[in-house]
Amino acid sequence: MRTIHGIPIWAKILLVTIVLVIIFLYTLLYILSDASDTCTCNEGCSEKGEIGKGTWNLLHEIVKHNEATEENNFHLAIFIESLSHIYPCEECRKHMREFRESTMKEEKMPEMTELWMCNFHNTVNERLGKELYNCDEFIPS
Numbered sequence: 001m002r003t004i005h006g007i008p009i010w011a012k013i014l015l016v017t018i019v020l021v022i023i024f025l026y027t028l029l030y031i032l033s034d035a036s037d038t039c040t041c042n043e044g045c046s047e048k049g050e051i052g053k054g055t056w057n058l059l060h061e062i063v064k065h066n067e068a069t070e071e072n073n074f075h076l077a078i079f080i081e082s083l084s085h086i087y088p089c090e091e092c093r094k095h096m097r098e099f100r101e102s103t104m105k106e107e108k109m110p111e112m113t114e115l116w117m118c119n120f121h122n123t124v125n126e127r128l129g130k131e132l133y134n135c136d137e138f139i140p141s
């Protein structure tokens, strides 16, 4: 019987076939599992959507129930700053930092109103190719 390094050829072919089947099944499983989430984060990928929803809910509720006073703006800015370091999604953290740097570079902190949060959320929606939310309802009359 023909052998390579003492291993029969049929055994080698079988081994290669098994490896290829495993790679194929793994790829198929990956594509079917959550391709729509186009996950590129390193941590907590499978929960990214749920964590995102919960976090947005919290952020919108915070601005809804707190006046945009200087003190509250300061606390919220620190909160977002902290989130941009510990949020369990690398890609999201990067975008949070970019947004924070672009909107908080002026000396005066922006007024963190429902309108501000809605626009913040829309920048993420836009980047993810999602429909933009109509923020007009938050424009003070």
Ligand SMILES: Cc1cc2nc3c(=O)[nH]c(=O)nc-3n(C[C@H](O)[C@H](O)[C@H](O)COP(=O)(O)OP(=O)(O)OC[C@H]3O[C@@H](n4cnc5c(N)ncnc54)[C@H](O)[C@@H]3O)c2cc1C
Pocket (backbone or CB within 6 Å): 037, 048, 049, 050, 051, 052, 053, 054, 055, 056, 060, 091, 092, 093, 095, 096, 117, 118, 119, 120, 121, 122, 124, 125, 128, 130, 132, 133
């Ligand atoms: C700060 C932050 C940054 C993120 N960055 C990324 C990222 O870089 N990549 C990534 O894949 N995911 C990111 N996420 C998660 C992402 O934004 C979504 O939360 C996740 O994709 C789930 O989306 P969803 O369609 O269920 O609705 P979500 O975007 O979670 O929104 C929840 C609900 O809020 C309402 N809503 C939507 N837009 C607005 C708005 N502008 N104003 C008010 N209400 C609104 C809608 O009713 C919606 O159903 C981030 C989340 C946060 C909190």
